[in-house]
Amino acid sequence: MIVKSYAKINLVLYVLNKRPDGYHDIISIITKVDFFDLIEIKPSGILSVLTNKPELNNNSNLAFRSAKKFFEESRIKDAVKIDIQKHIPLEAGLGGGSSNAAYTLLALNKMYDYVLSFDKLLDISLQLGSDCPFFLYENANLVCSKGEQVYPLDFLLKPQPIIIVKPEMGVSTKLAYSNLILTKRNNINKMTLVDRLKKGGPLAIMHNDLESSVFKLYPAIEYLKRKIYEIAQNALLCGSGSSVFAFAENCERQQIISMLDDGYFFKTTTILNNEGRDLYGHYRS
Numbered sequence: 001m002i003v004k005s006y007a008k009i010n011l012v013l014y015v016l017n018k019r020p021d022g023y024h025d026i027i028s029i030i031t032k033v034d035f036f037d038l039i040e041i042k043p044s045g046i047l048s049v050l051t052n053k054p055e056l057n058n059n060s061n062l063a064f065r066s067a068k069k070f071f072e073e074s075r076i077k078d079a080v081k082i083d084i085q086k087h088i089p090l091e092a093g094l095g096g097g098s099s100n101a102a103y104t105l106l107a108l109n110k111m112y113d114y115v116l117s118f119d120k121l122l123d124i125s126l127q128l129g130s131d132c133p134f135f136l137y138e139n140a141n142l143v144c145s146k147g148e149q150v151y152p153l154d155f156l157l158k159p160q161p162i163i164i165v166k167p168e169m170g171v172s173t174k175l176a177y178s179n180l181i182l183t184k185r186n187n188i189n190k191m192t193l194v195d196r197l198k199k200g201g202p203l204a205i206m207h208n209d210l211e212s213s214v215f216k217l218y219p220a221i222e223y224l225k226r227k228i229y230e231i232a233q234n235a236l237l238c239g240s241g242s243s244v245f246a247f248a249e250n251c252e253r254q255q256i257i258s259m260l261d262d263g264y265f266f267k268t269t270t271i272l273n274n275e276g277r278d279l280y281g282h283y284r285s
């Protein structure tokens with residue numbers, strides 16, 4: 001089975017408080033974008049993972065760990081070989097690792113006739129990463145708590161054009177959260193936020209509390225955001241960074257690309273709103 005493992009962007013990310021377990025409660029609206037890794041899963045005598053990035057070819061790969069948990073929880077005595085063509089850059093805030101873990105779970109559960117319930121998939125996914133549960137849902141969702149409460153939006157976002165720019169450095173999510181100085185955020189009304197998005201589109205809600213932390217650690221990322229903003233009149237850090245995205249029409253995207261030198265990765269894409277029910281239909285019917 002071959003599946004597309006999409007990247008995400010956080011259109012808005014509020015960090016509320018630090019929890020007793022060391023994580024942070026967040027309120028975020030996250031959408032998938034039409035930019036993906038390709039995962040191929042084939043029957044095999046032994047569980048293994050192979051990617052085009054040598055540093056990911058080991059048992060800590062999130063797709064490997066996801067498959068291992070799937071076979072443990074389902075008690076199926078079988079194994080698969082997982083081939084991943086990585087396109088989503090690492091430590092970019094695009095959720096590539098969490099996405100690979102979640103899509104591996106969805107694909108295996110389909111291959112093995114839905115042996116695990118959706119709630120069990122959610123349980124497993126949260127053990128692999130806070131962004132992982134989000135990827136078990138289609139398109140755009142409101143995400144709360146540390147990432148495990150996911151509420152699908154009751155409308156589709158327009159497939160607006162986006163540019164994503166990643167500087168050479170990556171950002172560790174742990175460092176981004178630990179360097180954050182929390183401001184009191186007790187006035188975020190989730191329904192108002194969703195309503196603002198519905199009425200005004202993404203530009204009406206774009207905000208990321210992790211920017212202050214990440215920009216202090218890496219002033220070059222703040223500089224990048226400012227340069228993109230000058231052209232597109234909007235720009236936001238993706239999750240915990242290091243990439244920055246902006247909604248931009250073709251001529252603005254061309255201007256942004258010509259401004260960048262060789263050290264940058266860029267991807268022009270769109271909001272994803274037509275993922276299809278292939279992997280999800282079984283749970284939603």
Ligand SMILES: C[C@](O)(CO)[C@H](O)COP(=O)(O)OP(=O)(O)OC[C@H]1O[C@@H](n2ccc(N)nc2=O)[C@H](O)[C@@H]1O
Pocket residue numbers: 010013022023024025026028030093095098128129130131132145146147173174177178239240
């Ligand atoms: C920044 C976001 O991408 C926004 O969607 C997520 O909140 C991060 O999700 P993630 O990369 O899946 O994060 P995890 O792998 O679960 O956690 C990495 C580290 O980030 C910190 N972390 C993560 C999520 C969260 N809600 N609070 C945290 O404080 C913790 O120190 C944790 O050890």
Ligand SMILES: Nc1ncnc2c1ncn2[C@@H]1O[C@H](COP(=O)(O)OP(=O)(O)OP(=O)(O)O)[C@@H](O)[C@H]1O
Pocket residue numbers: 056060061062063089090091092093094095096097098100101131171173239240241
């Ligand atoms: N299949 C995988 N794909 C990408 N990274 C993986 C994978 N498995 C393990 N990892 C490890 O997880 C780390 C962080 O993952 P990733 O690059 O997806 O972070 P990110 O883009 O900052 O994600 P997030 O937005 O969820 O914080 C990587 O640097 C890598 O060491």
